[in-house]
Every structure is written in structure tokens, then in C-alpha cells.
Amino acid sequence: xxxxxxxxxxxxxxxxxxxxxxxxxxxxxxxxxxxxxxxxxxxxxxxxxxxxxxxxxxxxxxxxxxxxxxxxxxxxxxxxxxxxxxxxxxxxxxxxxxxxxxxxxxxxxxxxxxxxxxxxxxxxxxxxxxxxxxxxxxxxxxxxxxxxxxxxxxxxxxxxxxxxxxxxxxxxxxxxxxxxxxxxxxxxxxxxxxxxxxxxxxxxxxxxxxxxxxxxxxxxxxxxxxxxxxxxxxxxxxxxxxxxxxxxxxxxxxxxxxxxxxxxxxxxxxxxxxxxxxxxxxxxxxxxxxxxxxxxxxxxxxxxxxxxxxxxxxx
Amino acid sequence: xxxxxxxxxxxxxxxxxxxxxxxxxxxxxxxxxxxxxxxxxxxxxxxxxxxxxxxxxxxxxxxxxxxxxxxxxxxxxxxxxxxxxxxxxxxxxxxxxxxxxxxxxxxxxxxxxxxxxxxxxxxxxxxxxxxxxxxxxxxxxxxxxxxxxxxxxxxxxxxxxxxxxxxxxxxxxxxxxxxxxxxxxxxxxxxxxxxxxxxxxxxxxxxxxxxxxxxxxxxxxxxxxxxxxxxxxxxxxxxxxxxxxxxxxxxxxxxxxxxxxxxxxxxxxxxxxxxxxxxxxxxxxxxxxxxxxxx
Numbered sequence: 001x002x003x004x005x006x007x008x009x010x011x012x013x014x015x016x017x018x019x020x021x022x023x024x025x026x027x028x029x030x031x032x033x034x035x036x037x038x039x040x041x042x043x044x045x046x047x048x049x050x051x052x053x054x055x056x057x058x059x060x061x062x063x064x065x066x067x068x069x070x071x072x073x074x075x076x077x078x079x080x081x082x083x084x085x086x087x088x089x090x091x092x093x094x095x096x097x098x099x100x101x102x103x104x105x106x107x108x109x110x111x112x113x114x115x116x117x118x119x120x121x122x123x124x125x126x127x128x129x130x131x132x133x134x135x136x137x138x139x140x141x142x143x144x145x146x147x148x149x150x151x152x153x154x155x156x157x158x159x160x161x162x163x164x165x166x167x168x169x170x171x172x173x174x175x176x177x178x179x180x181x182x183x184x185x186x187x188x189x190x191x192x193x194x195x196x197x198x199x200x201x202x203x204x205x206x207x208x209x210x211x212x213x214x215x216x217x218x219x220x221x222x223x224x225x226x227x228x229x230x231x232x233x234x235x236x237x238x239x240x241x242x243x244x245x246x247x248x249x250x251x252x253x254x255x256x257x258x259x260x261x262x263x264x265x266x267x268x269x270x271x272x273x274x275x276x277x278x279x280x281x282x283x284x285x286x287x288x289x290x291x292x293x294x295x296x297x298x299x300x301x302x303x304x305x306x307x308x309x310x311x312x313x314x315x
Numbered sequence: 316x317x318x319x320x321x322x323x324x325x326x327x328x329x330x331x332x333x334x335x336x337x338x339x340x341x342x343x344x345x346x347x348x349x350x351x352x353x354x355x356x357x358x359x360x361x362x363x364x365x366x367x368x369x370x371x372x373x374x375x376x377x378x379x380x381x382x383x384x385x386x387x388x389x390x391x392x393x394x395x396x397x398x399x400x401x402x403x404x405x406x407x408x409x410x411x412x413x414x415x416x417x418x419x420x421x422x423x424x425x426x427x428x429x430x431x432x433x434x435x436x437x438x439x440x441x442x443x444x445x446x447x448x449x450x451x452x453x454x455x456x457x458x459x460x461x462x463x464x465x466x467x468x469x470x471x472x473x474x475x476x477x478x479x480x481x482x483x484x485x486x487x488x489x490x491x492x493x494x495x496x497x498x499x500x501x502x503x504x505x506x507x508x509x510x511x512x513x514x515x516x517x518x519x520x521x522x523x524x525x526x527x528x529x530x531x532x533x534x535x536x537x538x539x540x541x542x543x544x545x546x547x548x549x550x551x552x553x554x555x556x557x558x559x560x561x562x563x564x565x566x567x568x569x570x571x572x573x574x575x576x577x578x579x580x581x582x583x584x585x586x587x588x589x590x591x592x593x594x595x596x597x598x599x600x601x602x603x604x605x606x607x608x609x610x
Contacts (some may be wrong), residue, residue: 031406078589085347085405089543090588093581096536100578213532217417220410255428259421259528266418270411274397 005134007245010201012141015237016195017219018226019148023188026228028181029164030084034075034091035192035219037098038068040211042196044102047206049114057121061197068193069186071098080178097215103208112209114207121201137198144191146231151187152229160184186213214262221269227279235280240265318449325454327561328461331554332516334538335468336509338553339472341542343485345405349412350390353419354510356519358383359526360427366434380511387510390415396499416531421431424528427452431525457519465554468512472550478552478589481505485548491516537564540584556595
């Protein structure tokens with residue numbers, strides 16, 4: 001039972017992290033390698049707050065979300081006018097700098113040893129048990145995924161997609177391209193940080209190595225496997241957590257426990273990118289449509305990575 | 316002070332050899348070839364395997380060159396081409412490249428294990444004074460090799476037919492097509508050349524720091540920083556920038572704690588991006604748009 005609760009919570013947290021990637025890649029077509037670090041910001045804010053009894057849980061999560069939003073919004077402001085590629089590298093720089101800070105600033109963050117003894121969250125008079133934490137995680141995940149869904153279909157979502165398809169054209173219509181992009185980045189940062197806040201109280205011990213490039217990469221890979229939108233995030237969370245759990249069940253020799261999952265994830269990324277471009281959610285939706293007797297949509301799904309404007313020609 | 320400066324030049328040297336490959340590949344094929352880190356790792360381990368089997372290191376390194384070239388070309392031929400065929404943009408190519416790096420690094424770790432290996436070389440420790448700084452033979456060889464190879468690469472790029480084709484494709488793909496330059500072939504040649512140049516960089520770097528699976532990611536991160544600092548479109552600038560990164564990562568160590576070295580490099584990158592988004596030596600976006608579209 002404990003194992004099931006653990007797996008479900010991890011799947012939900014991963015789904016949130018993937019949603020944060022989807023906000024960037026799906027809505028504005030920008031690539032971020034920093035999500036692991038933002039997730040870490042959320043986790044550390046909550047972890048440090050609870051381990052040192054500074055602020056209650058909800059306040060810590062909100063604070064983490066604000067910090068995450070601030071960091072990504074700043075990155076967006078700096079890079080919004082330049083090519084997407086430079087943005088990706090800027091996020092890589094942010095990722096590295098944040099993790100180095102979490103590890104080296106021993107006075108503030110406890111250094112590479114991490115933060116121990118993160119207590120259970122206390123909501124009002126109740127301290128949450130394991131089951132309580134499960135319920136909280138599921139509720140928060142559902143709420144955030146729903147909110148993201150509404151945002152994606154709001155006017156902000158439309159502006160963002162216009163900017164994604166062709167920023168110059170969008171500007172010629174009078175949409176500032178800066179505003180929607182920065183807003184979406186801020187939202188993505190908040191979502192990733194909230195996921196981190198949930199992780200901190202689940203794991204009860206955090207250290208900087210959990211928030212490195214491998215984690216950012218895991219989120220990206222999960223996004224490509226699951227696909228865009230809320231269904232993609234859910235499928236991503238469930239699938240990747242399932243695969244990770246399955247590999248643990250196989251009792252791998254110690255020399256394989258590190259690299260084998262990475263190998264599998266890398267292979268999944270490449271395979272899904274080539275052969276299942278809309279992710280598992282695309283397959284599920286196609287099946288659903290066929291079952292319901294509806295026709296296939298004519299155009300490529302607007303959310304996929306491949307839908308951004310191509311540059312130059314291919315030979 | 317001089318010690319740190321020399322140290323920076325040495326770090327910059329093998330980084331420059333690796334960066335020039337990525338720069339060439341990006342300028343010509345517009346792929347951000349993160350998987351170049353994989354070529355680095357494979358070269359190092361190939362050289363290590365041959366070296367432990369008895370070959371002297373310099374010979375092992377030369378034998379690793381065809382392996383590296385094959386690895387580089389294999390990234391282009393099945394993978395990047397497939398993605399371009401599916402209209403994947405630069406981000407898709409970058410993601411796939413990243414994926415390849417991860418797959419390769421994990422595979423290497425599974426085969427050889429995570430413990431760092433060392434080459435079997437004599438003369439490494441012999442150090443002597445060079446204009447007031449202490450350098451080892453290995454370090455001197457590193458700088459000398461880098462300079463020779465970089466000059467040679469520059470010659471190839473500017474004077475040879477191969478180099479001319481690469482520059483043509485880099486400058487305007489459509490026109491190159493129209494002129495019958497066969498971009499697909501030029502792409503493969505670029506990957507081959509870039510990967511070949513990475514081998515001495517990889518071997519010299521790992522001779523000093525040890526052969527381990529993570530070296531590819533570490534080195535390619537620095538190469539990326541160097542490339543972005545320099546900006547796109549300028550291979551010579553990328554080389555200078557690699558030396559700059561080498562200096563930035565070592566010279567401040569006399570004032571600050573070594574732990575912050577990597578952070579400092581990335582902070583410098585962010586600062587430069589803020590002020591000059593297309594890099595120190597890069598073409599401005601207007602010029603690049605003009606060159607790409609041909610008017």
C-alpha cells in the first residue's frame with residue numbers, strides 16, 4: 001500500500017513537472033532545460049521552511065511558486081527577442097548556476113549534504129499522514145492541470161500560440177510578443193515550483209543532485225513521451241514513473257542502476273520524437289475519435305514541437 | 316597570476332579543439348550537435364582501450380580518429396536527416412542530439428563502468444619552468460597540438476575545396492543547392508571533419524583529467540558556452556571564445572573558491588547574452604536574415 005501511494009504521488013508530481021514543460025514548449029514553442037532547477041527552487045523553499053520551522057506549508061509553496069515564476073520570467077525578459085536557441089542555452093546556464101548555488105551556498109541551503117528532516121505538512125490544525133499527503137498531491141495536481149488547461153484555451157493561450165507560430169506576424173497584428181511569452185514563462189516557473197514543493201514533503205530529504213540536468217532532461221523526455229496538454233502530462237507522469245518503478249523491480253546489478261534508466265529514457269526520447277510526435281496522448285485521442293466515430297483533424301496538432309516555423313530549407 | 320593564465324590557456328586549448336568541431340557543424344548544418352560530447356567520450360574510451368592493449372597513446376589517438384568520424388557521421392545520416400525530413404526545426408534537432416548524448420553516455424558507463432580511467436603514459440609529470448610558470452610536458456604538448464591543428468583547420472576551411480563548399484553551404488543553402496554542391500555530402504564531410512578535430516582535444520583533456528563517462532557532457536557544456544559567447548557564424552571567433560572560457564574558468568581561481576568556477580562561467584554567459592544577444596563576434600540578426608534569405 002505504501003508503495004502504491006509512493007508511486008501515485010511521484011506520478012502526479014511528474015505530471016505537474018511535465019505540465020510546466022508543456023506550457024513552454026506547447027504554448028510558446030520555447031525550450032527550457034531549467035525546469036529541474038526551478039523544481040528544485042520550489043522544493044528547497046518548502047524544505048528549508050519546514051525543516052527550520054520558518055513558515056507554514058502553504059505559505060512556503062506559494063513563496064516557492066513566486067520565486068520560480070520570477071526566475072523564469074527574468075530569463076524570458078532577457079531572451080525574448082533573440083533566437084530560441086539562445087534561450088535554450090540561457091536556461092541551461094540558469095540550471096547550472098542554480099544547482100551550483102544550492103550546493104555551494106552551505107550557509108543558506110545546507111550545501112551538497114542537502115536538507116533533512118522535512119516534516120509533514122500542517123494544514124490548519126491537521127498534520128497530514130501519508131494518505132493525507134496523497135490526497136493533497138492529487139488535489140493540487142488536478143487543480144493545477146485544470147488551471148493550465150483553462151489558460152491554454154484562454155485568450156492568453158491564443159496570443160501565445162500566435163507568437164509561437166510566427167512572432168513577427170503576430171506583432172504586425174498588434175500583439176506584443178513579449179507579454180504573452182513572459183507571462184507563460186512565469187506560469188511555467190510557478191507550476192514547476194509547486195511540483196517541487198510537493199516533492200519536498202514527500203521525499204522528506206532533498207539534496208542538490210536531485211535537481212540537476214538529468215532531472216530537467218527527464219521532464220523533457222516525459223513530455224515527448226506523453227505529449228502536450230493535460231492528458232499528455234498525466235500519461236507522461238504515469239508512464240515514466242511506471243517504467244522507473246519497473247526497472248527497480250528487476251533488481252539490477254549496481255553498475256546498471258544509474259546508467260540503464262538513462263539509456264532507456266534517451267532511447268524513448270529519440271524514438272518518440274521520430275515516430276510518435278504527438279506523444280501517447282495523440283494516440284489515445286486518435287483511438288477515442290475512432291471509437292466515437294469522429295473524423296481526424298485536418299491540420300497537425302498546433303501544440304507539437306514540429307509546428308514551429310521552420311528555418312531555412314532542408315537539403 | 317601567470318600560473319593561472321597559463322592554466323587557462325591549457326584548458327582553452329583542448330576546449331578549442333572540441334569547440335571548433337561544434338562551431339563548424341553548427342555554421343554549416345544548423346544543427347546544435349550536442350552529441351559531439353558523445354564523440355568526445357567515444358574517442359577517449361577508444362584511445363584508452365587501444366592504449367591499455369599496448370599501443371602508445373599518440374598512436375591510439377590516431378586510431379580513434381576514424382571511430383570518431385564514423386560516430387559523428389552516424390549522428391547526421393540516420394538521425395538528423397530523419398528529423399529534417401519530418402520538418403523538425405532546430406529545437407527538434409537539438410533535443411534529438413541531447414537524447415543521443417544521454418544514450419551514448421549511459422551505454423559507455425554500462426560497458427566501462429563509472430570509475431575514471433587513466434592512460435598509460437610516461438613523461439607526464441616532468442615539469443619545468445616556462446617563462447616563470449610551471450608546465451608539464453603534457454600541457455605543452457596540448458597547447459602545441461591545439462595550435463597546429465587549429466591553424467591547419469583554418470587553412471582547410473579557407474583554402475581547400477572542401478572548406479569552400481562548407482562555407483558556401485553555411486552561407487546560403489539554397490544557392491549551394493542550385494550550384495550543385497550537394498549539401499548532403501557537404502554535411503557529412505563537416506561532421507567528419509568536426510569529429511576528427513575532437514579526438515586530440517578529447518585525448519589531451521582526458522589525459523589530464525581522467526577518462527570517465529561524464530566527460531562528454533562536462534566538456535560539451537563548456538563548448539556550448541564558448542560557442543554562444545562567440546555567436547553564430549564565426550568559427551575563428553569560436554576558437555578565441557574557447558580560450559576565453561578557459562581563462563574565465565581558471566584565472567579567477569586565485570581570488571575565489573574553485574567551487575564557483577563553473578557558476579562563474581555560466582554567469583558570464585548570461586551577462587554577455589544580456590548585452591550582446593548574438594554573441595561577442597556574432598553576426599547581427601539582421602545580417603543573418605539577409606544572408607539566409609538571399610536579399
